[in-house]
Amino acid sequence: MLVVVRHTLYLLRHAKSSWDDPELSDRARPLAKRGRRAVALLGEHLRETAVAPDLVLCSSAVRAVETLEGVRDGLPPGVAVEIEDDLYSADAAALLERLRALREAVGSVMLVGHNPELEELAGELAGGGDPDARARVAAKYPTGGLATLAFEGTWRRLDRHDATLEAFAVPRELGR
Template sequence: MALGSRPLFPIRRRYRFFQSPEIAGPHRWEGILLKTVLLLRHAKSSWDQPGLPDPLRPLAPRGQKAAPRIGAYMARSRILPDLVYCSTARRARATWDLVSGKLEHQTDVEVREDLYHASPGSLIELIKELPDSIGTVLLVGHNPTFEDLALALTGGGDEEGLREMAFKYPTGALAVIDFSIERWCEVRAGEGVLRTFVKPRAL
């Protein structure tokens, strides 16, 4: 896919985030409460069994190595979800299992069938229905939905990350998107700020 084939949302400004190391919930930016959406595409899956139904495909060896690297990065960066929504697909569940093994952080996990065939619009509605007690939610799912969702939600932030995300959202990649809101129902397309976009190969 050519770099110019997807429109980039305008870059507004860079933000600095301050979070106490012992706090894994809502972030703050200069005193403003933030909600954070983490979008993790499942790690590289195997195609070695052509007759296997798509939801049952396992991770490839490359994916088994990549997912723990993302988990270790999240732990180092204190990117810790309060709630995880994970697709029912085997490769998505295996990705979360490997990521969570590096976090040493207890969180509620819901395995949801609606993430397997979700559209960007349906996921935005799902996010808007989150309990306001949740500060950070992690969604583990699939492309092209996650790439389209990340581009739809973000209206600025890390410029290099936005360019990379628009070019390709590879397996195992993680987008960290912040919203300056108090309630999840206030989430709007184009109003999120991309804090970072991380690819396993870069770690």
């Protein structure tokens, strides 16, 4: 008997970062006040929509880690988190390779990272789904944007157009 496994991928772009200190490296930039407000809304959204990844993969950039910390209350307690330096500079192809390396026991994963890589990855993977969400992702993937994609199959064989874009949430539309 063939068993088809459904996987869910959440692509969360870090929230708005601060440019107040020109001496900071790009990797060291923290969230701006607007970004901190956005992660509070995103955390509520995660809780309300029962987003429950088995694993969170997060870029080591300060703004990405602060985004994760800000939404953490909206995630299930004890969710596994891996902060990875390679995610900071990974292009969309490298992100896809990272996803392909996941153990099949991981049913759902949240990737907290950067643009344009997340936008490119979402566009490459989404072969169908909500037409409005697909148009919005293609038009702009703003800071704090969260794409929810699902596919049937294995992580190892995940490829272009294999996923369905189920939803796309952005902070400015939450809490209304």
